[in-house]
Amino acid sequence: MSIEQTLQQATAKAVQHLYQTEIDPQSVTINQTPKNFTGNLTVVIFPYIKIARKNPLQTGAEIGNYLKEQFSFIEDFNVVQGFVNLLFSNEFWLQQFTQLANNPNFGQLPASGKKIVLEYIGPNTNKPLHLGHIRNMFVGHAVAAILQANGHEVHKVNIFNDKGINISKSMAAWKLSANGATPQGTGMKGDHFVGYYYVLYNKLVTQQAAPWLQQGMERTEAEKQTEIYALAQDYTQQWEQGNPEVLQLWRTMNGWVYEGFKETFEQLGIEYEKAYYESECYELGKEMALEGLSQNLFFKQPDGSVWVDLTDQNLDQKLLIRSDGTSVYITQDMGVAELRYNDYHPHQMIYVVGDEQIYHFKVLKLVLEKLGKPYANTIYHLYYGMVDLPEGKMKSREGKVVDADDLVAEMLQTAEEHTKELGKTEGMNPDEAHLLYRILGIGALKYFMLRVNAQKRILFNPKESVDFQGNTGPFIQYSYARINSILRKFGQDYILPHYQVETLHPFEKDLIAELLQYEQALQTAADTLDPSVVANYAFAVAKTYNKLYAELSVMNNSNPHTNTFRVALSAVTAGIIKKALHLMGIEVPQRM
RNA sequence: GGACCCGUAGCUCAACUGGAUAGAGCAUUAGACUACGGAUCUAAAGGUUGUGAGUUCGAAUCUCGCCGGGUUCACCA
Numbered sequence: 001m002s003i004e005q006t007l008q009q010a011t012a013k014a015v016q017h018l019y020q021t022e023i024d025p026q027s028v029t030i031n032q033t034p035k036n037f038t039g040n041l042t043v044v045i046f047p048y049i050k051i052a053r054k055n056p057l058q059t060g061a062e063i064g065n066y067l068k069e070q071f072s073f074i075e076d077f078n079v080v081q082g083f084v085n086l087l088f089s090n091e092f093w094l095q096q097f098t099q100l101a102n103n104p105n106f107g108q109l110p111a112s113g114k115k116i117v118l119e120y121i122g123p124n125t126n127k128p129l130h131l132g133h134i135r136n137m138f139v140g141h142a143v144a145a146i147l148q149a150n151g152h153e154v155h156k157v158n159i160f161n162d163k164g165i166n167i168s169k170s171m172a173a174w175k176l177s178a179n180g181a182t183p184q185g186t187g188m189k190g191d192h193f194v195g196y197y198y199v200l201y202n203k204l205v206t207q208q209a210a211p212w213l214q215q216g217m218e219r220t221e222a223e224k225q226t227e228i229y230a231l232a233q234d235y236t237q238q239w240e241q242g243n244p245e246v247l248q249l250w251r252t253m254n255g256w257v258y259e260g261f262k263e264t265f266e267q268l269g270i271e272y273e274k275a276y277y278e279s280e281c282y283e284l285g286k287e288m289a290l291e292g293l294s295q296n297l298f299f300k301q302p303d304g305s306v307w308v309d310l311t312d313q314n315l316d317q318k319l320l321i322r323s324d325g326t327s328v329y330i331t332q333d334m335g336v337a338e339l340r341y342n343d344y345h346p347h348q349m350i351y352v353v354g355d356e357q358i359y360h361f362k363v364l365k366l367v368l369e370k371l372g373k374p375y376a377n378t379i380y381h382l383y384y385g386m387v388d389l390p391e392g393k394m395k396s397r398e399g400k401v402v403d404a405d406d407l408v409a410e411m412l413q414t415a416e417e418h419t420k421e422l423g424k425t426e427g428m429n430p431d432e433a434h435l436l437y438r439i440l441g442i443g444a445l446k447y448f449m450l451r452v453n454a455q456k457r458i459l460f461n462p463k464e465s466v467d468f469q470g471n472t473g474p475f476i477q478y479s480y481a482r483i484n485s486i487l488r489k490f491g492q493d494y495i496l497p498h499y500q501v502e503t504l505h506p507f508e509k510d511l512i513a514e515l516l517q518y519e520q521a522l523q524t525a526a527d528t529l530d531p532s533v534v535a536n537y538a539f540a541v542a543k544t545y546n547k548l549y550a551e552l553s554v555m556n557n558s559n560p561h562t563n564t565f566r567v568a569l570s571a572v573t574a575g576i577i578k579k580a581l582h583l584m585g586i587e588v589p590q591r592m
Numbered sequence: 593g594g595a596c597c598c599g600u601a602g603c604u605c606a607a608c609u610g611g612a613u614a615g616a617g618c619a620u621u622a623g624a625c626u627a628c629g630g631a632u633c634u635a636a637a638g639g640u641u642g643u644g645a646g647u648u649c650g651a652a653u654c655u656c657g658c659c660g661g662g663u664u665c666a667c668c669a
Contacts, residue, residue, distance in 0.1 A: 082650090315595075424629095
């Protein structure tokens with residue numbers, strides 16, 4: 001039981017004992033005491049002054065006295081308005097710290113028995129990954145790690161949107177203008193190669209549509225008149241009919257893309273245990289739709305298309321099968337969900353997908369509910385906000401995107417320049433140096449993306465956004481590296497079961513209190529599926545430590561016991577920083 | 593137009609889910625001892641939480657109206 005829970009129950013008992021009224025311990029508010037008041041935790045007793053029929057000061061004094069008599073770790077208390085501020089004893093902090101320092105499993109909560117499948121990344125296979133995918137990957141990876149640390153069994157999966165009109169467009173442009181070129185031949189990364197033809201398609205279609213556009217035809221109509229559009233359409237249909245030649249081209253081009261993706265995943269430390277492919281799920285989805293139709297859950301239009309009516313849910317009618325019998329996006333997702341459920345039988349299926357698809361997932365859930373699927377309500381759409389550029393939205397059709405690989409390269413370069421400027425590469429061999437640039441550059445990027453609540457939009461300015469000072473990844477990494485330097489110098493005997501110190505400096509208390517918050521942060525992060533909780537926590541720990549480091553000597557005190565204690569405190573701090581950063585997929589440097 | 597989301601310091605974000613005098617970082621200004629690493633630390637300045645009402649001991653947080661911004665409602669994925 002946590003201190004907070006203990007105090008909640010004790011406060012409920014106090015009210016019962018003093019005023020003969022029963023209250024729910026859960027309803028007792030316990031806060032951390034704000035910095036400008038003395039105390040560690042605060043009990044809010046406003047709700048009980050009516051029950052007590054006394055003024056807040058009297059009520060607070062009575063409850064405070066009761067608590068102080070009850071617990072030896074409460075050294076003192078003071079009452080301000082309706083707040084009872086409790087001050088804990090030195091022994092309490094030392095004992096808590098010792099417990100923490102000697103617990104090898106700290107930060108790994110016991111197994112919950114809950115199984116979760118988490119889908120993330122979800123790229124289309126017609127173009128390279130971009131900034132949006134980066135946010136997706138970082139959020140997904142971090143949420144999975146956080147859930148695991150909370151004791152859940154997490155299976156990370158990916159979904160490739162590998163079929164349909166988009167890849168057909170790349171195929172058509174390649175067919176018409178590549179002369180059989182390949183990534184190997186041109187020296188391009190596979191996904192960039194295919195993406196080039198996707199952008200080219202859009203150029204060509206605009207060119208070819210020009211005559212109709214000049215006649216005043218609407219853009220979408222004009223594009224339908226073009227040769228390249230016809231070819232892309234043809235590919236889509238031929239694909240569904242199993243034309244071997246088309247399938248061959250499709251396989252080849254997708255293969256190029258997967259090779260390229262693999263490199264990017266490795267660069268970013270992103271992995272998953274299973275990949276799903278829409279090309280393997282759409283037929284199952286179609287069957288499910290037809291089954292629903294036969295049960296009169298859905299309805300058919302005269303043209304043969306199949307629809308679901310969700311107007312009673314305040315939504316619209318939604319197409320499930322086109323009039324030509326082919327499936328659409330949502331149908332495929334129905335198949336994916338079914339397949340995934342059969343694979344894992346999870347308690348929860350989390351989808352990390354952008355917030356522009358909130359409506360889509362609402363519909364998906366309702367359709368599966370209509371079909372009576374047991375997993376319908378295990379579906380949870382964990383959405384994240386768009387990443388905006390200073391110029392506005394990214395537009396992949398126009399090639400106006402921040403490319404993931406370019407961005408990574410830029411981060412590594414910035415990290416290198418910065419490190420060299422500060423003269424930190426002295427005594428490092430080139431391998432060590434490059435590893436460091438990677439740790440710092442990727443760390444800065446991950447932290448930048450994760451420190452903001454995932455559901456908020458973020459503005460990404462490539463020139464200014466990713467910094468190395470202040471509330472950043474490298475700031476936290478730096479704190480770690482400095483502690484590491486101390487540990488190297490001090491030697492290994494820094495963790496002892498007992499510390500011969502009697503008084504604690506306020507900075508030491510602050511730090512211990514902060515460290516003890518780790519599991520609380522971990523839980524909040526899991527409950528809200530929000531990695532920014534962990535990011536902000538890690539920053540707070542680093543800041544609290546840096547303050548202590550600046551004001552006090554860690555290992556050069558005249559009293560050797562003080563040195564031992566502070567070095568141990570530093571070591572535990574470093575361990576927690578490492579754990580917290582690890583949850584975000586951020587590595588830690590030995591020196592920087 | 594229907595549904596949903598957002599508005600906090602010049603900028604980027606917090607606020608323990610209803611608690612005290614709304615906090616950090618960046619940028620600006622002024623400082624930090626031949627102490628363990630200055631990618632650090634200390635301080636100043638910066639606010640009518642878009643706006644108006646309501647709910648109660650107490651509102652950035654909950655409710656309603658208005659103003660401003662966004663997403664979505666495809667036989668695209």
